[in-house]
Amino acid sequence: MSRRIIPLIMCGGAGTRLWPASREGRPKQFLPLFGARSTFQDTLTRLSDSALFERPIVITNAAYRFMVQEQLAEIGSEADVLLEPARRDSGPAIAAGATFAQTRDGEAIVLALAADHVVRDTAAFLAACRQGLVAAESGRIVTFGVEPERAATEYGYISPGETVSGEVRSVAKFVEKPDQATAEQYIKSGYLWNSGNFMFRAAMLLDEYRKLDAQSVEAVVGSVTKAGRDLGFVTLNADAFGSAKAISIDYAVMEKTARAAVVPVSCGWSDVGSWHAVWELSQKDAQGNAAQGAAVFEDSRNCNVATDKALVALEGVDDLVVVATQDAVLVSRQKDANGLKRLVAKLKTAAPQVTVDHLKVHRPWGSYQSVDNGERHQVKRIIVKPGQRLSLQKHYHRSEHWIVVRGAARVTVNDLVKTVHENESIYIPMGAVHRLENPGKIMLELIEVQTGSYLGEDDIIRIEDDYRRE
Numbered sequence: 001m002s003r004r005i006i007p008l009i010m011c012g013g014a015g016t017r018l019w020p021a022s023r024e025g026r027p028k029q030f031l032p033l034f035g036a037r038s039t040f041q042d043t044l045t046r047l048s049d050s051a052l053f054e055r056p057i058v059i060t061n062a063a064y065r066f067m068v069q070e071q072l073a074e075i076g077s078e079a080d081v082l083l084e085p086a087r088r089d090s091g092p093a094i095a096a097g098a099t100f101a102q103t104r105d106g107e108a109i110v111l112a113l114a115a116d117h118v119v120r121d122t123a124a125f126l127a128a129c130r131q132g133l134v135a136a137e138s139g140r141i142v143t144f145g146v147e148p149e150r151a152a153t154e155y156g157y158i159s160p161g162e163t164v165s166g167e168v169r170s171v172a173k174f175v176e177k178p179d180q181a182t183a184e185q186y187i188k189s190g191y192l193w194n195s196g197n198f199m200f201r202a203a204m205l206l207d208e209y210r211k212l213d214a215q216s217v218e219a220v221v222g223s224v225t226k227a228g229r230d231l232g233f234v235t236l237n238a239d240a241f242g243s244a245k246a247i248s249i250d251y252a253v254m255e256k257t258a259r260a261a262v263v264p265v266s267c268g269w270s271d272v273g274s275w276h277a278v279w280e281l282s283q284k285d286a287q288g289n290a291a292q293g294a295a296v297f298e299d300s301r302n303c304n305v306a307t308d309k310a311l312v313a314l315e316g317v318d319d320l321v322v323v324a325t326q327d328a329v330l331v332s333r334q335k336d337a338n339g340l341k342r343l344v345a346k347l348k349t350a351a352p353q354v355t356v357d358h359l360k361v362h363r364p365w366g367s368y369q370s371v372d373n374g375e376r377h378q379v380k381r382i383i384v385k386p387g388q389r390l391s392l393q394k395h396y397h398r399s400e401h402w403i404v405v406r407g408a409a410r411v412t413v414n415d416l417v418k419t420v421h422e423n424e425s426i427y428i429p430m431g432a433v434h435r436l437e438n439p440g441k442i443m444l445e446l447i448e449v450q451t452g453s454y455l456g457e458d459d460i461i462r463i464e465d466d467y468r469r470e
Contacts, residue, residue, distance in 0.1 A: 003109050005133060005199070007047045007056040008097035011040050011068065011115030012084055016344045016355065017274050020328040021306060025357040029116035030067050033278060033292075037075065040068075040115040044077050046122050052129065053111075057100055059084060059093050065233055066364035066467065080104075082227075085238035090196075091252035092244040095209055095220040096236060098202035103224070108202040109136050112249075117195070118281055120268025128167075128265035132199040135168040140261040141200040141208065142168065143254060145192030147266040151183035154273055156194040156250070164261050171260035174250065192262060195269055198249065208257045216244040216252075230468060275321040276334050279304035289314075293324075302334065326359045364467045365390055366443075378455045382436075384409075384444040389437035391465035398452030398459060400428040402436070407444035410437040433463060 015028035022028035029040045037045070047053045056079040060068050068081055082100060084093060094112050101108035111129065119125045132142040145158045156177055161170035174194060178186060198205075210217045223241035227234050245252075254260050270277050282290035282304070289297045293307035298315040305312045307324040314322065323330040332340055347355050360369040365388040372379040384390070384407075392412070402411065403425040411418050411426050412435040419439075420426050428434045430452060438444035462469065 004054045005109050005111045006054045006101045008110050008112045009058045009115050012061045019344050020325045041075050057097050059097050082234045088246040090249045091247040092220050094249050098205050099221050099224040101202045110202050112198045118270045124267035128263045131166050132263045134165050135261050136199045141259050142261045144195045144197045145262040145264050146195050146269045151187050157186045157191040158194050158262050168261050168263050171262050174255045209253050219244040328354045378450040380448040382446050384438040391462040392435045394433045394461050395459050397454035398450045399430040401449040402426050403447045405445045407442050408440050410439045
């Protein structure tokens, strides 16, 4: 009987090519782009067959740890969550996951998957996993080569070689993203898209990696050996992990090893690497227009609209992307993903905040959203989950007035502890040590009015924090 597979889900990327919906503080893998669940949640759901898969490992960074925890809970899933102290690309991330998998099973077979990909045919995906498992057990490092649906220029390609077992082929060569003419030639020659997902014996992957960069592998192994535990998360050692070379697993291992193999698969796969890819995967009207949110189209074709609240109306335009959030609007050509990448690079200088956070900012205890601000005031809508509380804190430059809209708040102000109910309010003087809690069973919603000479988030002096944030 074959071993069960340990899934390794990589979800530490920033996803800037789907700006303004995807931002550094809440990237695309955590967004519900195609229904109620995020692509991270969909990825985990595909791996729910306990006869084939073991408990997953998720590798992410500290900034996303509570989003991972929350989204796991929403779908009733559990995982070992590893926290990268710094982004070092997929090579060290996969090596860390493989090393951790060996602490659970010395003979572990690992399936490394990106958290932000879409698979529309789960049955075909699982069939490919079973094919890959046989090859991985025999010592191959297996990648999943997607049978092309078109001559795409945004993907790398794989040239399949001789048969290894079943449908699995050796890899003759990897090739970079081609131009259109070259992509068309690759299709005719039987090349496959490189999906960037892999299956391997953990020991084999690490041995092959060591042959090519022993120093980085030992650094990653050290980061796992010296890892700590914090609030249930596995915290990789920062000094050790930081000394590993930042490199993708393709460059570090796959393009150099003689053990690479590929499973051809046709499973409706996409890396959702652009708004054009979102449009391709979305339902469309008779004129090819797709919409998520309120949109009206007149004499318009092949357009894609995503909007949070505002109605978007398009007239007399073709092949446009319009994405409207509460603090930013994108208007772009459908097929120019590289243009958006250049735009976001400019925004990081011109308006960096809109590349980092939305107006609604998620926190482990809930969320807050700025609804109005001026030179000496800011108004926020704050949501606190049942049983959660903010840090015990104070501010040097602002006072706050809290008005409860829904639920009941337990408020600490210096030595006073008071329950504030709906339609009641409380004042927090500048410099007062205070804390907000939700002791109830429903969401706590309140309006916060800040006044003062400085209203930045860095004027929060945390004294105690359940989430151990600095």
